[in-house]
Amino acid sequence: MKEVKLRVCYFGTYLRDYPRNKIIIDGLRSNDVEVIECHVDLWKGIEPRWREIKSFFGKIKLAYRMIAAYISLCLMHQEIAGDYDAMVVGYTGHFDIFLARLLASSKRRPLIFDAFVSLYNTLVEDRRLFKPNSLVANILQRLDRFTSNISDAVLLDTHAHIAYFRNMLNVDKTNLHNLWAGADDTVFFPRVSTQKDRKFTVLFIGGFIPLQGVKHIVQAALLLEKKRDIRFRLIGSGQQYEEAVELADDAGSENIEFVGWMPYEILPQEIVSAQVCLGIFGTTEKAKRVIPNKVYMAAAMAKPIITGDSPAMREIFTNKKNILFCEVGNPQAIADSIMLLKNNERLRSTIARGGYMLFRHNFAPAVIGKMAKEIISESMKSDIHHAKEG
DSSP: OOOOOOEEEEEESOOTTSHHHHHHHHHHHHTTOEEEEEEOOOOSOSHHHHHHTTSHHHHHHHHHHHHHHHHHHHHHHHHHTTOSSEEEEOSSOTTTHHHHHHHHHHTTOOEEEEEESOHHIIIIIISOOSOTTSHHHHHHHHHHHHHHHTSSEEEESOHHHHHHHHHTSOOOGGGEEEOOOOOOTTTSOOOOOOOOOOSEEEEEEEOOOGGGOHHHHHHHHHHTTTOTTEEEEEEEOOTTHHHHHHHHHHTTOSSEEEEEOOOGGGHHHHHHTOSEEEOOOOOSTGGGTOOOHHHHHHHHTTOOEEEEOOHHHHTTOOBTTTBEEEOTTOHHHHHHHHHHHHTOHHHHHHHHHHHHHHIIIIISHHHHHHHHHHHHHHHHHHHHHHHHHO
16 A cells, blocks of 8 residues: 655745755655645845844834735635645744644644744843843743744754753753754755865854854964964854954954855855864853754865864764864864864864765755654654544
């Protein structure tokens, strides 16, 4: 008898092109899961949304767009008529989850919420956009807890984040599941560099947020200023960008290039041209719980990676086997690690090869999709069990 294909409704105002969503959707489809996207665009980017809602008129405009989006989602869901086995709310869907719960329950379907990370931890504890005792902070903490508890399964990127949700947010541990972020292997894959510049290039890609510890990278570059054959390329922008540029300018740095944002599709060209890729080195609590996208991307392209030592990283990476760890918040440790890899081609090769093998076995979209499919299938069994008990 032919096995019936699993059908999943991928629901919400999620960012369709955001790597997390694309990898899960593509991964499910590669595992013979039919994914029906019930989706409406609400955001055109990640950073602008938080600035937008700070103004009164921004809040009014956002409320209007959300109402229109949710009406459209209801109409789209009605067309599906419950012809799916489970609903997945894509990232970020912390406000979509309420409508999703209502619609999924009306069809007696399990609801899987890709929380990915904690909003409270991200916006209050890490980026410090809101004070811990503020009304907004309280709302965000309650939102994290409530949206997780009303879901049949919650997807988080690391076991360290699972521990945070269980211990700090008091979420039921039975519905928390680890799903690595991974990288898109149709975009990021090993290739031969055509770079003619013989300088040893150290690459950083990021949003210049606190957990990344960009100022420590800049300080490490300044320590290596006299090494004329080493250059640093910092791609991206964000919260601490101006601070980082000012730090480099004040020191008269000549070995740091601030490139600004680049299209996602161009990043592989930058990675392949680098000799070493950097992860994160911040000292915030969130920095201990995440494995950043830049690490997955570099591993997918078989590039040696240096990153701060953390519980999340040690969940699956091994020092000097598939990555090089160094002390967080320590520019000298970063500089020493760079020199270690620069002077040891064999170690660079070992880490690059090990990182790539780890990616293929654990972080490729097909593997992520298989993990997601298993979590969804288990949620369906649990949902049927609860229905029978009820």
